[in-house]
Amino acid sequence: MLRRRALLQALAGGAGAGLLAPWARPARGEGQPAAQPAAQPAQPIQAESPPASLLQHFGPPLAAAPRRVVAAGPPAAVLVAALAPAQLLGWPMPLPDAARALLASGLARLPTIGRLAGRGSTLGTEGLLALRPELIVDVGSTDDYYRSQAQRLAQQTGIPYVLVDGSLPHSAQQLREVGQLLGVAQRAAQLAQYADQALAQAQQLRQRLQAQPPRFYLARGADGLETGWRGSINSQLLEYLGAHNVAAPPASQPGRPGRQGGGTPRVPLEQLLQWNPQLIVTQQPGLAEQLRQQSQWRSVQAVRQGLVLQIPHLPFGWVDGPPGINRLIGLRWLSLLLQHWDGATALDAAALRGRIEPQARAFYQLFYGCAAGVALPPGALP
Template sequence: MRRKERRESMKKHRQLLALFICLVMSVSLLTGYSETKAATEEPTQSAEQDATQETAETREITDMAGRKVTVPTAENIESVFSAGPVAAIFLYMVVPDKLLGWNYELNDVEKSIILDKYQDLPNFGMGDAVNYEAVIAANPTIAINSGKINDAMVSDCDALSESLGIPVVAVDNELNNSAEAFRFMGELLGVEDHAEELAQYAEQVFTDINVLSDIPEEKKVSVYFGNGEDSLETAPRGSQHAQILDAINAVNVADLELGDGSRVQISAEQLLAWDPDVIVVNGEPKADKSGSSAAEDILSNPDYASLKAVQDQKVYGTPNAPFSWVDRPAGPNRLIGMRWFSALIYPEYIKCDINEEIHKFFDLFYHVDLSDEQLENVLKGTL
């Protein structure tokens, strides 16, 4: 009997021991699962947070060339590299504090208007002469390339982005798209209010010159626009560098094929044959030759004495402070040139106080309040 009870007692102990072991194993498994779950969830949550943060700090935009570009949000764009002079001018007009530098050394004329704090920004070069190492070392957030929108422009933007390792945004520099360009840059860089002011000014310029579209053929003024030290380089009708002449309904006497370059070289004999009503010359910025100096050369040259424009004293140099008002570079600096040029050749149609307009433009676009003396020198091209 005692033996039977002993066996039953041992059986119960074994059952209890087995139950205890099962409980211990269950607790261990549950604990391990909990730790494993926590370990796997934490990185996932962290990755999700990083992705959310990345989305909050960047955005995908469509630039003016139709390219999809991921760029930082406006508040995270600290500095911008300009791929060329037109982009630099756009940046200086819209938000100068984000301009990384210039593309050449500013001359005295440009420095006479550009605010002191921006005059000594680095010169990073342009085109094939860009100093990529210096740009990368300066650590810009993005770059802007401004020019005519075409396949070459798209390729240039993509190549520049690969070279610099940063997003490159394309901005259209067509004169009649100036307002759109200002609004685009304002949204890109977080300065919508100021950019809207610039855009509205640009639109008003085109509205004001619209009256010129109805000028009868017999009242249209024929114009020769010259560039270079001898003023015998010209921009043909319909070309990007002659956009102002087309916009103000002037007759560009240079009805020529453009070819591969941006301008066409002509002869003095060709200019004499065209015999335009008005001659406007830009001079040669690379040789520090002003438009007013180039105009004096033509007026005093006996070879040109028979020209109607010379006899009527209608040979003019383009104002060039801080940048040429008509061309070189072909950027938004031309907006004030449209007002000046249209009032110059069509005074009976364009009724505006050009001095007041110049004051307004320089204040709004170049952040400077011109003195009367500066204004006089700007118009004379003697700055």
Template sequence: MEKKIKVIILLLIVLVVAGIATHLFLSPSTVESQESKNMTDMINRSVEVPASVGSVVATSPPMTTVLYMIAPDKLKAVNFEWTDDELKYVPSQYANYPNVGGWYGTQDGSYEEFIATEPDVIIESIDEGGDGDASTVEERQNKFGTIPVIAVKDTTNIEKIGESILFMGEVVGAEDNANKLNDFNNKYLDIVHDKASKLSDSDKKTVYYAQGDDGLQTNPSHSTHGQLIDLVGGVNVADAAGQGNTTNGVQVSMEQVISWNPDIIITTDPEFYASVYSDSNWGKINAVKNHEVYLSPQSPFKWFDRPVGANMIIGVPWTAKVIYPDQYKDIDMVGATKEFYSNFYHMDLSDNDAKQLLLDSGLKESNL
């Protein structure tokens, strides 16, 4: 009997020691994956999320863009298709995210495809006010079941984007990268706020934002799509269209653009840019006569617009250099481009690579 008791005690000791060893040597990520924490999202919902988020998807391109910048290894899917030219600026390990669509204009999201990516959390964009989107967020949550949905204020206003960037950094455990992105944005916002405030009316240049392959769609002042013109102190000629803040833009005539006769033309359309200098109608406009037409760099995201979001952060100094090169001589555009691509697009550019990217946009070498 005494022998049996000793054997039992010995077995108990072995089990206890094994349990302690398992706990001690279990990797931190494994322990954390079994834990959760409560977060308050940006419409004050309490959401239970994993203590350590390892994977994430977003329901719209602007949110996905931020996640790609600050936590590309945790991003499981995108809402768009990259072109071959854009993929030249995407590291191979990030080139094959599945496209799951989303709910932002095309409204082509698939709940099944989102769920199949097995994300720890899903980021849902809400308008700045937020109240009108609470029901949509709850609908998403119901559809996604146990996968937590976190509401984040939209990132379409470049001057208010910081709060959302920092919040998403907290959600996915990428606070350092989020802080870097926010600091980069604030640096150039501070510069343009200062210089734009000192422009006299006589110093201000008129600008036309040409959209579409014919250049005859545009967005007026105060539109999110043309906000960089307003930000740096340019005068958006299409404000005379009287359309207010519009998402889809407005159609204008060639005669209207000729009458506006802008000093500067900015476009995001390569086809329009390729043809504008050989078109006799556009040749009547000062911007074309003076070779002041500029194409937003395209890859891996457009710098000026579409999507409207964190990709436009590098567009702030670019637009400033485009419209007011003399006032922004102190900005090293080659250096800024290299810094942004390295830190947020995960692609190291040489001086020549960055320089060519800028020259291809129409910037003069003397203005880089």
């Protein structure tokens, strides 16, 4: 393992001299191409008093820190895995071997048990009870639908259920509060410090982008024609950085920010041409190169100007997939990559590889227990 000092140096590195010190789920109009209106300037996110608590408790109270925890969905699984890997009973989603290779051995061996959250639930009540969990943790939206689901399941099973606000700006508080709940407050403080720094770095970029925010399109799905509506959790990271999501839902179909997969419609290519984004980002493996090669995409400004970014997706996504604390390394990378954004110059992600690789390795080691020196597979680095 890296020595603690080397690890902390790697985590802090790559953000410029002024940034090296500590910085002060599923949710429930076509037309002729037209000139794309200028993006609205990114407004500074006003400092707010943090919520008194991000946690909502259902069912019986916990008598002690739980030893057996079920994660209701992928964002919760990543959070619990980072904080208290020995307490996580399994993964709610399948993990490929390439992802498991970047995890601590105990996490890599965990079975896939299915998910509880949302309409895509694959873990039934009988299977849940067979796991003998002492706590269920769910991270994401805390709206009426998810509160009622948590209340119902806690009543049916007698298992304590904690619903956590999964908003990106609250990442550090998520770590601290859930870490306290799981009895790993010291570990949580270390991870929360990283989150605080990444969020502060992102806000410095947001200030710089105010005059000329990038107009971006999040390309999802095999053909890139699935996206995330403006305000959805899927596009939250880029919007937090100050970028302008061109995908606004039609007035007749208002979007509702949701959980993983929420607010992710399919759009016709004609609509994309009308939006004409300056920047395209995708986490779909290999999709960036595919879009660069397809003639029908070459009319899009981002493709013509070489502004199509392939986002790492292993062991978990850097922008989405899931929309959890795994996004913190994505904040670090995009804060570096976009710091000289001018809307015309191609973004050379390869040129930053020497700066971001040690940061990514240190992040994987700190958050996921990845072994030092492990070969990083394609998809783990930009």
